[in-house]
Amino acid sequence: MSNDIRIRKGLNINLEGEAEKTVSDAPRVKTFALKPTDFHNTTPKMVVKEGEKVKAGDVVFYSKYSEKIKFVAPVSGTIAEIRRGAKRRILEVVIDADDQDVYKEFGAKDPGQLSAEEIKTYLLENGCWPFIRQRPYDVIANPEDTPKAIFISACASAPLAADAAFVLEGRAEDFQAGIDAITKLTPGKTHLSVNRKSDSFLNEVKGVELHRVSGPHPAGNVGVQIHHIDPINAGERVWVVNPEDVAIIGKVFRTGQFDATRTVAVAGSEVEKPQYYRVRIGSRINALVKNDTNDVRIISGDVLTGDKVTGDGFLGYYSNMVTVIPEGNEYRMFGWLPFKDNNIPSMHHTSFSWLFPKKKYKVNTNLNGEERALVVTGEMEKVLPMDVYPMQLLKACMVNNIEKMENLGIYEVAPEDFALIDYACTSKIEAQEIIREGLDLMIKEVG
Amino acid sequence: MKFLRNKIDQLKKPFGKGEKWEKFAPAVNALDTFLFVPDHTTQKGAHIRDAVDLKRTMITVVLALVPALIYGIYNTGYQYLHQLNGGDVAFWDAFVHGLWKVLPMIVVSYAVGLTIEFIFAIYRGHEVNEGFLVTGLLVPMIMPVDIPLWMIGISVAFAVLIGKEAFGGTGMNILNPALLARAFAFFAYPTYMSGNKVWVSEATNVDAVSGETILGSLAAGHDVHFSMFNMFSGAIPGSVGETSTLWILVGAALLIFTGVGSWRIMLGSVIGGTAMGLLFNLWGANDLMNFPWYQHLLVGGFAFGTVFMATDPVSAAQTVRGKWIYGILVGFLCIMIRVFNPAYPEGVMLGILLMNVFAPTIDHYVIEGNIKRRKKRLAASKLKTA
Numbered sequence: 001m002s003n004d005i006r007i008r009k010g011l012n013i014n015l016e017g018e019a020e021k022t023v024s025d026a027p028r029v030k031t032f033a034l035k036p037t038d039f040h041n042t043t044p045k046m047v048v049k050e051g052e053k054v055k056a057g058d059v060v061f062y063s064k065y066s067e068k069i070k071f072v073a074p075v076s077g078t079i080a081e082i083r084r085g086a087k088r089r090i091l092e093v094v095i096d097a098d099d100q101d102v103y104k105e106f107g108a109k110d111p112g113q114l115s116a117e118e119i120k121t122y123l124l125e126n127g128c129w130p131f132i133r134q135r136p137y138d139v140i141a142n143p144e145d146t147p148k149a150i151f152i153s154a155c156a157s158a159p160l161a162a163d164a165a166f167v168l169e170g171r172a173e174d175f176q177a178g179i180d181a182i183t184k185l186t187p188g189k190t191h192l193s194v195n196r197k198s199d200s201f202l203n204e205v206k207g208v209e210l211h212r213v214s215g216p217h218p219a220g221n222v223g224v225q226i227h228h229i230d231p232i233n234a235g236e237r238v239w240v241v242n243p244e245d246v247a248i249i250g251k252v253f254r255t256g257q258f259d260a261t262r263t264v265a266v267a268g269s270e271v272e273k274p275q276y277y278r279v280r281i282g283s284r285i286n287a288l289v290k291n292d293t294n295d296v297r298i299i300s301g302d303v304l305t306g307d308k309v310t311g312d313g314f315l316g317y318y319s320n321m322v323t324v325i326p327e328g329n330e331y332r333m334f335g336w337l338p339f340k341d342n343n344i345p346s347m348h349h350t351s352f353s354w355l356f357p358k359k360k361y362k363v364n365t366n367l368n369g370e371e372r373a374l375v376v377t378g379e380m381e382k383v384l385p386m387d388v389y390p391m392q393l394l395k396a397c398m399v400n401n402i403e404k405m406e407n408l409g410i411y412e413v414a415p416e417d418f419a420l421i422d423y424a425c426t427s428k429i430e431a432q433e434i435i436r437e438g439l440d441l442m443i444k445e446v447g
Numbered sequence: 448m449k450f451l452r453n454k455i456d457q458l459k460k461p462f463g464k465g466e467k468w469e470k471f472a473p474a475v476n477a478l479d480t481f482l483f484v485p486d487h488t489t490q491k492g493a494h495i496r497d498a499v500d501l502k503r504t505m506i507t508v509v510l511a512l513v514p515a516l517i518y519g520i521y522n523t524g525y526q527y528l529h530q531l532n533g534g535d536v537a538f539w540d541a542f543v544h545g546l547w548k549v550l551p552m553i554v555v556s557y558a559v560g561l562t563i564e565f566i567f568a569i570y571r572g573h574e575v576n577e578g579f580l581v582t583g584l585l586v587p588m589i590m591p592v593d594i595p596l597w598m599i600g601i602s603v604a605f606a607v608l609i610g611k612e613a614f615g616g617t618g619m620n621i622l623n624p625a626l627l628a629r630a631f632a633f634f635a636y637p638t639y640m641s642g643n644k645v646w647v648s649e650a651t652n653v654d655a656v657s658g659e660t661i662l663g664s665l666a667a668g669h670d671v672h673f674s675m676f677n678m679f680s681g682a683i684p685g686s687v688g689e690t691s692t693l694w695i696l697v698g699a700a701l702l703i704f705t706g707v708g709s710w711r712i713m714l715g716s717v718i719g720g721t722a723m724g725l726l727f728n729l730w731g732a733n734d735l736m737n738f739p740w741y742q743h744l745l746v747g748g749f750a751f752g753t754v755f756m757a758t759d760p761v762s763a764a765q766t767v768r769g770k771w772i773y774g775i776l777v778g779f780l781c782i783m784i785r786v787f788n789p790a791y792p793e794g795v796m797l798g799i800l801l802m803n804v805f806a807p808t809i810d811h812y813v814i815e816g817n818i819k820r821r822k823k824r825l826a827a828s829k830l831k832t833a
Binding site: 233303304305308328329330332338345350353364366368378387389392407408419431 | 480484486487491492493495496497498499502503504507510576577616618619705706707763767814817822824825828
């Protein structure tokens with residue numbers, strides 16, 4: 001059977017400001033942060049206090065309901081501040097970094113010589129466990145579970161997304177070591193998806209089932225790949241890991257040190273010189289983005305699924321890109337007229353922009369309308385390449401109908417799979433938020 | 448633009464959050480967003496959004512209706528003047544007469560419907576949905592030209608209140624509101640909605656003018672005096688906007704090109720109508736059955752119903768496969784009711800309304816297929832791990 005995945009439904013949104021394939025070391029910033037909000041459904045229990053010194057790899061907090069899962073410092077330094085929000089919820093643990101990192105030593109290990117349980121213990125100890133997330137629910141994997149398979153998508157298709165093959169250049173040994181460790185965590189297969197046109201070392205990785213993916217976004221979404229390779233049924237668990245995180249895991253096995261270096265794409269029409277930078281996880285954004293004004297929106301992540309941050313904010317734990325686009329807080333006279341404002345991309349044929357699929361657009365954050373009742377049908381299905389009825393699933397989530405949600409495939413989707421529906425929906429429905437709330441309800445009611 | 452924007456912002460001040468007239472904000476916002484796409488930016492979810500919104504979608508349908516409406520206005524005048532004076536009729540004479548008749552119908556329809564929409568938006572605290580932009584124009588286009596304006600008003604009020612708001616508002620209705628308005632008028636005031644006196648302007652008052660439609664003639668066993676070209680171009684008696692298949696097709700082309708109207712439903716309806724027409728042609732028991740299948744597609748409300756009514760996304764089937772089934776059955780039923788209905792020689796309205804009722808059932812079974820596939824997969828997976 002062919003391992004090719006050809007996606008037909010979906011949409012590529014071509015934006016201005018693609019990151020040029022050059023890598024620089026970002027200037028070393030003084031401040032880093034771990035944000036518990038990056039770890040959905042995780043309640044942090046602090047281990048350190050303000051003013052305490054930490055090494056890179058020292059535990060900063062752990063999960064209240066799964067104490068084995070530890071979150072470690074990406075750099076060495078001093079805990080400067082524990083920022084809290086409403087109801088004393090911890091928002092950020094800010095670390096003032098040392099000039100030179102001092103690493104906690106975990107001791108190098110050969111994954112080939114370890115059992116699955118030993119690998120699990122090692123990953124939990126060295127703080128790499130949060131890199132492993134589970135589907136369904138799109139949360140950090142439960143170490144007590146045994147997944148039926150593990151999926152790694154090294155094929156990014158989101159607008160301006162960082163090229164996984166480029167990011168991993170020169171890290172083949174780390175990546176292979178990471179794969180050697182991860183594959184032991186499942187009795188099933190480890191699936192690695194690559195871009196069909198890719199000729200990187202990823203095609204030669206051992207111990208995985210390779211899939212070549214082609215087609216428009218969301219072809220690169222791991223959820224879409226799972227759906228086409230080995231769909232999740234009720235009661236099953238699969239784990240997913242980002243490709244760069246596999247390399248970070250591999251490096252810990254090889255060196256015994258938690259090196260939280262990421263290669264981050266800084267892209268978007270408002271970036272003077274879009275390119276890649278080497279930074280640490282949780283780095284302050286203004287190391288990467290200079291034009292922090294009210295006229296731009298800085299996003300930790302891509303334009304469809306990322307989080308809004310300020311220049312004083314910090315890179316998200318899982319983010320491998322920063323996107324900067326113009327804010328769209330401006331009025332457009334008679335902007336609702338069909339075939340007007342064709343400089344705004346639209347998948348709908350009420351604008352002429354769909355006739356120029358290759359054209360790159362400078363797009364802003366205007367909602368281009370207001371939220372309305374769900375009226376138009378068929379548009380969501382065009383951008384969700386799954387055997388799932390998106391509108392019906394969204395409606396089931398809205399009314400908290402658990403049985404219907406289960407029947408309609410809630411276990412197979414994650415918010416990111418509905419990001420294009422967010423984008424394309426005529427009624428401006430917040431599909432990702434609805435799916436996230438639906439998944440949270442399932443966690444609470446079904447577990 | 449800046450001057451106008453400032454004026455609107457000034458006007459909106461008393462309707463702002465915490466202000467005296469906050470409750471009435473939806474009404475002012477509706478007027479504001481009619482002029483300007485608001486400056487709202489994305490606050491959650493995807494940071495960028497498609498250029499389309501419900502206003503643009505609905506305005507596209509209104510634009511698609513315009514050719515049939517303009518022809519309908521002209522034809523209203525033409526049918527009256529042609530029968531009254533004979534010979535050729537100057538375009539503007541016909542158009543002005545038609546406008547004199549049709550414009551008040553449009554004004555009443557919009558005034559009544561939008562008033563109710565605004566009241567509900569204020570009462571429920573949501574923005575005014577744009578659905579009525581289309582409904583408000585559809586209603587006068589599917590009414591006989593001489594129907595009293597107060598009947599249009601009551602029909603629209605019934606459709607919006609009972610057909611839409613009672614179900615939860617826009618997007619929640621089971622039946623097509625415009626067709627429901629027509630059905631209400633048809634059952635409440637049958638003498639104004641059927642027979643051979645209502646389909647041409649002033650036919651009830653002027654003896655020289657006959658208001659008989661083609662289907663009415665066939666049902667009564669009379670000869671049809673109209674050519675195929677008349678049927679296609681629309682120079683025949685009928686409801687205001689339904690007569691011209693040619694201009695309805697122009698609207699259909701726009702709906703299909705923009706993707707706003709479902710081509711599957713339209714094509715399905717034509718397939719269903721053709722199949723039923725052919726069956727009746729084979730049977731051939733009376734004049735209506737012998738009426739050629741291709742002419743069935745041209746006369747009455749078939750083309751208008753197929754293009755503008757059956758494709759209402761809310762009351763139609765919502766799944767891809769469901770749309771095919773729904774469309775085919777709409778066409779099938781429209782012709783079946785048209786031929787078998789002894790009380791009324793047209794069946795498009797009732798055919799579409801009947802399928803509106805069945806659309807959720809069609810969707811249910813299509814989605815059930817998806818659910819069964821999922822359950823089958825689960826069972827197979829359990830078997831594998833057992």
